[in-house]
Amino acid sequence: MAAILNAPFLSISTLAGGFLTGFVWLVFWLREDPHPEPRRILLLTFLAGAFAVPLSLVLEEMVYTTGVDAGLWAPGRPTLLLLVFWAVIEEVFKFGAAWWAALRKPYFDEPVDAPIYLITAALGFAALENTFMLFNVFSHEFAAGFITANLRFIGATLLHTITASIVGFSIAYSFFHPEKRIRNVLGGLALAIVLHTLFNFFILKGGGTNLLAVFSVIWLGTIVVILSFEKIKTITY
Numbered sequence: 001m002a003a004i005l006n007a008p009f010l011s012i013s014t015l016a017g018g019f020l021t022g023f024v025w026l027v028f029w030l031r032e033d034p035h036p037e038p039r040r041i042l043l044l045t046f047l048a049g050a051f052a053v054p055l056s057l058v059l060e061e062m063v064y065t066t067g068v069d070a071g072l073w074a075p076g077r078p079t080l081l082l083l084v085f086w087a088v089i090e091e092v093f094k095f096g097a098a099w100w101a102a103l104r105k106p107y108f109d110e111p112v113d114a115p116i117y118l119i120t121a122a123l124g125f126a127a128l129e130n131t132f133m134l135f136n137v138f139s140h141e142f143a144a145g146f147i148t149a150n151l152r153f154i155g156a157t158l159l160h161t162i163t164a165s166i167v168g169f170s171i172a173y174s175f176f177h178p179e180k181r182i183r184n185v186l187g188g189l190a191l192a193i194v195l196h197t198l199f200n201f202f203i204l205k206g207g208g209t210n211l212l213a214v215f216s217v218i219w220l221g222t223i224v225v226i227l228s229f230e231k232i233k234t235i236t237y
Helices: 008-030 039-070 080-103 113-138 142-154 156-172 178-232
Strands: none
Touching: 008 039, 008 113, 008 156, 039 080, 039 113, 080 113, 080 156, 080 178, 113 156, 113 178, 156 178
């Protein structure tokens, strides 16, 4: 934090690259809500998602070091099992942020609200995560940081959006059937964790060689999310 305060230009670059992308995507997705949610609740949800980042990082570090001590993986070499643990932590924390800030309150009053609030929390999460990532990159080279900002704008931010929307749509489909809510949440989280793990696995395994294929899947997933919003809007019972 001290390093950030001592480097104003670096601070502006990281905050712009991290939070600006989150807000841009938030504006885009909020257009899918025919009855806009209260801005203060959306802001609270976004900030709750951001606050979940340091909590997730602490828990992920604990899991990593515990696994190293137990011989489950070597230092600096994440395995598929570790990626699963990390995906579980991040997806659960994003859901928890949305639930705490909005889903347990009266503002959650129609099916489409579920994916809206989940996506809002996910974008807050992605914004602070991107800021941390970009600070490390920008501190070495501005050009590299600019490129990374664009890649995370397309890749990581959309990944968080897609996986969170899966949980949101699962909740939306159970809006009029509370008895199915827990089952749907668990099913949505399971699918989100699988997709999150696979994304990280292929990025780490193939490096730049898999970028085109992975990003193509991400964009396809984004189209599916857009179409799913149109379906959710028609749920009446």
